[in-house]
Amino acid sequence: LATAGVTWTLVTMFERRQEAKQPYLRVVELNETNTDPAPWGANWPHQFEQYRATAGDRFHGGSSALPDSKLDAHPWLKRLYDGYAFSIDYRKARGHAYMLYDQVVTERVNKKPQSGACLHCHASTTVLYRSVGLADMGKPSDAAALAREFDMPAVRRGFEVLSTKPYHEVLELLTQMPDGTAPGSGTQTFESPPVGGFDPQKMPEGHFEMSEAHPVSCIDCHDPATMGLRITRPGFMQGIAALAASDDEYPQFPSIAKWRRGDRSKPYDPTELASRHEMRSFVCAQCHVEYYCASKDVLVFPWANGLKVEQIEQFWEEKKFPGDSPFFDYLHGETGAPLFKAQHPEFELWSQGVHSRAGVSCADCHMPYERVGGMKLSNHKVQSPLENLNNACQGCHKVSEEDLRYRVAVTQRRTEVLLEQAAAAMTDMLDAIRQAKECGATTDELAAIHPLQRKAMWRLDFISSENSHGFHAAQESARILAESIDYSRRAQAAALKLCAKN
Amino acid sequence: LATAGVTWTLVTMFERRQEAKQPYLRVVELNETNTDPAPWGANWPHQFEQYRATAGDRFHGGSSALPDSKLDAHPWLKRLYDGYAFSIDYRKARGHAYMLYDQVVTERVNKKPQSGACLHCHASTTVLYRSVGLADMGKPSDAAALAREFDMPAVRRGFEVLSTKPYHEVLELLTQMPDGTAPGSGTQTFESPPVGGFDPQKMPEGHFEMSEAHPVSCIDCHDPATMGLRITRPGFMQGIAALAASDDEYPQFPSIAKWRRGDRSKPYDPTELASRHEMRSFVCAQCHVEYYCASKDVLVFPWANGLKVEQIEQFWEEKKFPGDSPFFDYLHGETGAPLFKAQHPEFELWSQGVHSRAGVSCADCHMPYERVGGMKLSNHKVQSPLENLNNACQGCHKVSEEDLRYRVAVTQRRTEVLLEQAAAAMTDMLDAIRQAKECGATTDELAAIHPLQRKAMWRLDFISSENSHGFHAAQESARILAESIDYSRRAQAAALKLCAKN
Amino acid sequence: MIGAFVGLGAFTFGYGKGAAYLSNDPAACANCHVMQSAFDSWQHSGHHHVATCNDCHLAPHPIGKWIVKADNGFFHSLAFTTGNFHEPIQIKPRNRRVTQDACVHCHRDFVHEMLPATRGGDMLDCIHCHRDVGHAQR
Numbered sequence A, B: 001l002a003t004a005g006v007t008w009t010l011v012t013m014f015e016r017r018q019e020a021k022q023p024y025l026r027v028v029e030l031n032e033t034n035t036d037p038a039p040w041g042a043n044w045p046h047q048f049e050q051y052r053a054t055a056g057d058r059f060h061g062g063s064s065a066l067p068d069s070k071l072d073a074h075p076w077l078k079r080l081y082d083g084y085a086f087s088i089d090y091r092k093a094r095g096h097a098y099m100l101y102d103q104v105v106t107e108r109v110n111k112k113p114q115s116g117a118c119l120h121c122h123a124s125t126t127v128l129y130r131s132v133g134l135a136d137m138g139k140p141s142d143a144a145a146l147a148r149e150f151d152m153p154a155v156r157r158g159f160e161v162l163s164t165k166p167y168h169e170v171l172e173l174l175t176q177m178p179d180g181t182a183p184g185s186g187t188q189t190f191e192s193p194p195v196g197g198f199d200p201q202k203m204p205e206g207h208f209e210m211s212e213a214h215p216v217s218c219i220d221c222h223d224p225a226t227m228g229l230r231i232t233r234p235g236f237m238q239g240i241a242a243l244a245a246s247d248d249e250y251p252q253f254p255s256i257a258k259w260r261r262g263d264r265s266k267p268y269d270p271t272e273l274a275s276r277h278e279m280r281s282f283v284c285a286q287c288h289v290e291y292y293c294a295s296k297d298v299l300v301f302p303w304a305n306g307l308k309v310e311q312i313e314q315f316w317e318e319k320k321f322p323g324d325s326p327f328f329d330y331l332h333g334e335t336g337a338p339l340f341k342a343q344h345p346e347f348e349l350w351s352q353g354v355h356s357r358a359g360v361s362c363a364d365c366h367m368p369y370e371r372v373g374g375m376k377l378s379n380h381k382v383q384s385p386l387e388n389l390n391n392a393c394q395g396c397h398k399v400s401e402e403d404l405r406y407r408v409a410v411t412q413r414r415t416e417v418l419l420e421q422a423a424a425a426m427t428d429m430l431d432a433i434r435q436a437k438e439c440g441a442t443t444d445e446l447a448a449i450h451p452l453q454r455k456a457m458w459r460l461d462f463i464s465s466e467n468s469h470g471f472h473a474a475q476e477s478a479r480i481l482a483e484s485i486d487y488s489r490r491a492q493a494a495a496l497k498l499c500a501k502n
Numbered sequence C: 001m002i003g004a005f006v007g008l009g010a011f012t013f014g015y016g017k018g019a020a021y022l023s024n025d026p027a028a029c030a031n032c033h034v035m036q037s038a039f040d041s042w043q044h045s046g047h048h049h050v051a052t053c054n055d056c057h058l059a060p061h062p063i064g065k066w067i068v069k070a071d072n073g074f075f076h077s078l079a080f081t082t083g084n085f086h087e088p089i090q091i092k093p094r095n096r097r098v099t100q101d102a103c104v105h106c107h108r109d110f111v112h113e114m115l116p117a118t119r120g121g122d123m124l125d126c127i128h129c130h131r132d133v134g135h136a137q138r
Ligand SMILES: [Ca+2]
Pocket: A290, A291, A292, A340, A341, A342, A343
């Protein structure tokens, strides 16, 4: 028995050492058309398996398997979004596996017209962008041209052309692009929605196959030649260049500070300048950010003044639609106020927190290194760090998992309680405005309250649509909610005064 | 079995606690009457020099050298404290050297009657307490009895007797106590206010000499026999025992957790149970805490429900004065609302922050270790850590001073801006209530707003009178201010409605 | 049988550079890849030219030293082989006490004032403040 034990130790030690030494062995050669992750999986089975695991143990499709509705959990959201597509269908996020599926089936897309820009963050789109871009530039866009190089200018051109086109038209184009595997061949990584949709009202018939278009895929974060991280999204290229040109200070992005010290003749280009560590956040900031995206204009990231909630607000306030009409996302159903919609500003909120300031990147927490045999690999099951506290946090924080969980819970709980408080203030405001109308307040008098309402709702939405429940920047989240409460209540007071007057 | 054996040996071996240090070389023997720090200085010149340095390069006395008025810096404080002594004179804190002097000369004491309990935190009072206590218990209280032992029961009794007596009477008694040096002998550690006071209106004549009574002194934190840290303040003994008996969880105080697991037959006693590390915060928590102290009742620390702002508020709401009348600190001058006054809740706010949770004590930051020749000593110039970032922070945080300063500044700036915002909400509330009165609202109608006003002001005061500008618990500070804004604005709305009605 | 055990054991010992537990060479500890990050962070620490692994992780006490070696040697090998251990590796309370003793052993004079006033009194944890002594940038 003892002998067996010793032998086993020996064998294990041998195996582990071998593992430690293995370099990449490329089974399959990749090029710039490989949006299908399966061939990549042949080279890097471990990352591929984890990537697939973002679907959970198995893919959960069908309407009954959609994530919980946020509108049901927080009924005040319906009043916040009144008059906007989000009031129809708005759910919890889930793993990357679902991003395309969930967008294709959401009633926001199927009951309201949406633009092609939506796909910027929900699918592997670079081949499509390049193809349309090359064509628009009058260059060859055959399979060989597509496979050759990434070509950011062409990608950007294609993105601009498609940005304001109708969603379903662009989705259709997307499915026709080469994805590096022969049509019909290869394993299907994720399930498709049932042909015709699981509810015929909800989805146009049989136009969409998950094997022909893919959610974010290896090629969207990695260079197929070097496997280095890279930026593929034109929205981010524009946004981060604008941020670099602003005055706001971000010592956590040293390459921006360096660019600023230079002559600024060329816009800041993350592909050339960003450090490997900065890239560990930038790849995520291609999508987990606030944006405008609808048919009236090209997708835009609003960072020209900085990433703080007020700076983004100011950006939207100063923005004009083409034709110089003032910008807004929607007119509020109850009050008619022009409002801004905040979407998942994870990158922006994180940038205001102490982790960001200390240089802790998204990937550090959401794709932590873990030991696999003798190697350290990044966990490609991108998920909540609470599922994985030991790898995600304990590398830096030498305290128990229980303690870490408690710390997160305290921060999140404070945020959640305050969020409900801000929501109550918001509904009180709407009630008061409604009442003022009944009291006979004039349109002009009521319009004078719109800016307060917009500021209140913008701040409430900013934290409520951010997905960390305040963890990414604890104090900043509370501050933003405090301001939301203040604006809501000031609008309420203004409305009450109208009643008193009339 | 072998394993068990090995483990057992190890455990017993390391169970053997650290050996004690060699006793200090003492030039002067000390006993329990040594409230004058000078003789201690003969033994520990370094700590004594730093202690003296809390006065700055030289002692700044005289009215022209008093610290800046907070009332001038934040005019809204006058409305917050309207009807209360704090609206007369309220200044920035300064070093420990000044605590007795500043209390003796403040107009709060000289224009309004105050109680002896004030001295609990502004002077070295244990000899006085013990003396009065022993006498009250019918025990001998001569010099020998006073010098013999600390005797907490007697100290507590004396404290209770003196707590509600007039301030100047107790101060007079204090100057008559033995302080371990012959009267008139020895160096005077700090200057006295000029005879007759620097402004005769302000101070009773020639009754007070700084060589006869002392601000917090070595004996208040140290056991003169062992130099170990100890608790000397009855207020803290009562408060921490009540906290231990509450349900609120404080894993950062392991000795409380341990006491709770026991049979609770005796109240939690920090002197016996607290670890050395806990004592590094507890000694400060004898004074840097919220309290009630006036002639109507004994000084009390309001921790029986926990240390959170709402738990303390609930404590005051449930408290009755002797005779069963409801408790309040003052009736607001403008509105007549019964209000609670928050004073320097440093310990309470710190307890809600991440440093506290991580076991970082007050002394870690405010009395950090420093190298002195071949020894490592605690810096007894208790001060802002910003004066001393490298010892105070860089041991734990390996980042530049500039970066640390920036982090503190960001947190404090957010708090300060929010504080002004909460103050603006508070003044809007008061204006609206005033207007409602003019509109003819009834006393009952107006009284219905009092609870909202009290909650708003309590929260505003809690953060504004806390001295870290939010640093001790960044998110919690913002949350509390958010709530203050909410309550102020709700009161404002309620008042506006009264106008609309009448 | 016994012979096989001893022989194979000795080989394993040699192959695994199990002599780590007998030698003072830090590289020997890093022989186990799970010790790599501890090794790397030690190399970045201010202590790498004044203290090796064993200076901190073995009791300065002559007998205690061998017991710790035996204990940890046995458990590390077992844990490593079965792969059954918490990652990142966490120091156990008893081993933490060993390092605390080691700090005091070397710095006794300097931290004289921090030692307990009375025998049996508790004292502050050195690594409460000196988080990265021994292992920097973790
Ligand atoms: Ca938006």
